[in-house]
Structure formats: C-alpha cells, structure tokens
Amino acid sequence: MANTQSNHSKGLLLTGLGGLALTVDIPLIKLADGNHWSILMMRSGVTFVAAIIIWLVWRSFSRNAPQLVPGRAGLVVAGLYGLGSIAFITAVYNTSTANLVFILAFNTVFAAVLSWLFLRERPRPATMLAMLAMVCGVLIIVSSSIGTGHLFGDLMAVCSAFCIASAITISRSSDKDMGFTALVGVLLPGLVAAVMVAKTGFHVEAPWWIIFNGAVIMPISFFCLANGPKYISGPEVAMFYLLETVLAPIWVWMIFAEVPTRNSLIGGAILIVTLVAHSAWQLSEGRRRKASLARQPA
Template sequence: MAAPSLDAVETNAAARYATGLTLVGFGGIVLSGDIPLIRLSESGFYTVVLVRGALSSLAAVFLWWLARRLGRASGPLIAGRLGLFVTGLYAVATLTFLVAVYETKAANVVFILALNPIFAALLSWAIAGEKPSRATLLAIPATLFGVLLIIGAGLEAGHWIGDLAALATAFLIALALTLARRSRQDMRYASALAAIVPALIALPFVVTGGGIESEAVGWLVVNGAILMPLALICLAAGPMFVPSPVVSMGYLLETVLAPIWMWLIFLERPSNLSLLGGGVIIATLGIHAFVELKPKHRILGAGPKMTKR
C-alpha cells in the first residue's frame, strides 16, 4: 500500500489546524455567556456551583453515550489513567479557582489566570516538545497586555492564599491541556466531567441552606446543561488539533466578551480601558489565526499537485 504523499499530509495537517482553531474560538465565545446567564438566573453561589456542575457533567456523559450509539465515538469516556489524571487536574483547577474567588480580589484572579498561555507555551515546549511558533510567542505578551488594560489601575493586592490559588489554577489548566495534547487521545469530555467534583462539594451547603436558591432557575439549567458542556468540550478537544498555548488563548475570549454581553443585557458599560484591552485581545487573536492559517490555506487552496505522466 502506497504511503500518502507529502501534499496529502500537509493538506490534512492544515485542515486539522483549522478545525482546532474553530473549536477553540467557538468554545471561548460560548464560554463568555456563562456569567450573563448566571446573573439572569439570580441564583445563590452554592446553587450555581451545584446545578451548573451537575448538569455539565451529566450532559458530557449523555453526549458521549449518544456519540457511541451513533457510531461516532472515538474512545472511552475517560482515556485511561492519563485521562483520569487530566480530569482530576481540571477538577482541582475548579476548586482552586473557587478558593481564589473567595480569598482575593477579582482583578487579581483575572490577571493571574491570564498567565495560562505562558504556562501552556512553556509546558508544551518542555513536555510535548512543541516549540511555540513566533506568532504564538508574540501573541502571548500582547494578550497579557490586553488583560492588563482591562484591569487598568484598579489592580489591588489580595491575600496571598487566593493569589497562589489563582496561580495554581492557571498552571493546572495549562498542564491539563499540554498532557492531553501530548497523549494525542480524545479527552474532550474531561473538563466537563470534572465539574461534578465542585458540585458534590456544594451539595451539603445547598441541602443545609434550605435548598435551591434561584429566582429564574431556567437560565441556570440552560447554562449548565447546554452552554457550559458545549464550551468545555470544544476547548478540551482543542489539544487534539492545535498546540496547547493556542487553546489556552481561547480562554481569554471570555475575559473580553463577557463584559460586552453584560453591557448589552444589563447596561453595565465597561470602562474605556476595558474596551481598549478587549480590542487588543480580539485583534491579537485574529491576527494570530490569520498568520498561522495563511500558509495552511495556501496548501488547501493548491490541493495535491498533479504529477506528469
């Protein structure tokens, strides 16, 4: 059986990269609706953690089961020991994120979590042997600059425990993405499945606190059953197609777009620095995608070369 031609290999690689960017971009955009839907539901904190986490994990299991029934599943729900470890990383990251939210200022959390792309680039280089492209290396500080503009001069020092927890969250997510990328296995359900851990932790607080606390629980159900699993599955599937630093930059889309949705829905206008920072991040991600895909689109457009008879 003849080996595939170089053109066929390059064309397939280009298509996979384009698929990965599409998944990451779509996942980041969908994830940006998380905060607005939580606000619309007018729910208590532990209610949000319980309902969103439980529904997200159940939705992931259902989608995996449905894919298997339709003959489209490419692997088990959890891909062996490494898949279980990656799922555990996502679960711990969720818990450290909650600690960070409680123990330090929100501005500190956002800024420290923006270190995710840097961690992903370094870990991808050290663990997976993938040296970041020049475009990615240039995009990382540009996106960090955009986040810094969003925070502006309002960055305040918080408690060191919360700051360390936020730092751990950024590192754990980057590590999970990198290990998933290195394994080349299908771990798209890992992040959504991990949401069951904080849900179980929140359960006793909801039970002892008088039950579900929500004025419009329907929005919370839409968020947990549809929005969150869709976003998390797309983002977790990204490492199968593109390097983990590229996937990690997709998470920054929530930082940019969520304030815009809040402005449109609740008339909470972002500051001028927030708008400027959001513009910097969107422009950077757009230019990065264009630069990375330009040579690949040329390959796709050219198609396989015809050999002379």
C-alpha cells in the same frame, strides 16, 4: 499533507464553536442570581447528567464512542478541569467580569510555557515577546484590584487559567479523545459544592438559566475545547478562549450595565491586541512556509 490540513481545519472549527458557546457562560451564571456554591453545584450537576446521557445515547448507536475518562491522563485532565471550575465560579463572585475574562486569556501564555517545558514545543522569539506583553497586561489588571477587594477573585482567575492550560497540554501530549473527560471533571466541583450547600443552604433565584447553561452550553463548549488539542497546538486552543475575553464583558455590560475600570480596559486592550497581532503573525508565517514548500522541486 491534505489530511493534516483537514485535521487542523477540524480543530479550528471545534475550538471556535466551543469558544463562542463559552461567551454566554458568565451572563447565564449572573442571570441565575444565586450564591456561588449553589450555582456551582447546580451547574456541575446538570452538566454531568447531560454528559452521561449524551455518552449513553452515542454508545447505543456506535461502538466507537470515546471513553469517559481515558486512563491516568484522563483522570488528571478531569481533575484539572474540576479545579478550574471551582476557581472560575469563585472568581465570578469575587471580581468583575472584565477582570475575569481578561485574565483567563492569560491561559495562552501558560499553554505556551507548559508546551515548551513538557512537549519541547519551543516558542519563537515573537511568541516570547507576546507572552511578555501579556504578563504586563495582566499585572496592570491585577494592580487595579489591590485594596478594592477584587484581588482574591483575580488570583482565582489566574488559577483557573493555569488549570485550563495544564489540561490542554496534557490532552495534547496524550493524543487521546478528552471530549467527555472535561465534562466528567465537573463531578469534583459538584461534590465539593454539595457539601458546602448542605452547610450554608441552597439559593438560586432563576434556576432555569443554570439548567440551560449546564445542559446545553457547558457540554458544547467543554466537549469542543477539550477535543481541540487532538488537532491543533495547545497555544492555538488557548487562543480561542479570547472569544470569551472579547464578548463576555459586552454581554454583561448590555445586560447588567457593569462597566470595566480604566486599568482593566488598558490591561485587557494589551492582551487582546497582543493576541490578535500574534495570531495574525502565526497565520502569515504558516502561509509563507506553505508557499516555500510548494516552490521546492519534487
């Protein structure tokens, strides 16, 4: 029991650190000021090189360094993170930051549904109600984009959320260390972006922001969030993406004065309140179950 609690705490710490690091990703992309293929190529390339260097150093000091891509499950997870990165960068340039991060919080719903379908982790009635409320919130956000030119970006955000949730679910079912797999997965979008840059040209005004993002922020966030499913459930991992949902629009508002639309704020508020309330309920239920078990005679 003590070991289980320790692993759960470790999972919460890992995913919390990863989620916090991820909150500065979008501001750094915007500060770099470039076209999205150039940004994607540079961000992916720097992240991949940083991951390989970290892995080689780790392996030189310890034989217990995790595999870069552990088997077929690792290949699928790497591909999903790669596709998610392409959809994410595309969304950054085709919708508002608030819309993007609010919709990305929807990966909690995707993770819960996928865990139910493939891992037989049936959600409780309260979780299903929370999922329904979140669907309503996302529909409100997306409806405000119809006719404004942001609908494509919103749909790309949905695709990114689905890819992330799928990767989390497969990582949890495989019970393998996927920390470096998420980082290696950026090779796919990097190659796609390189082909596009060869056709359209390279343009990044302030590349040092992307270098910092790819060399420091991405390795920390991807490694921690990809390792989380080893210790905690998929929906729990997905909930730590809520940190980006709350903080990224604040950073962008402070730096770029980008103000969210009314519908975006209404839908985002529904998502955040639902997630916070559901998380509080889960915590309360967990404590109640532990207290009940402690009172049972040995």
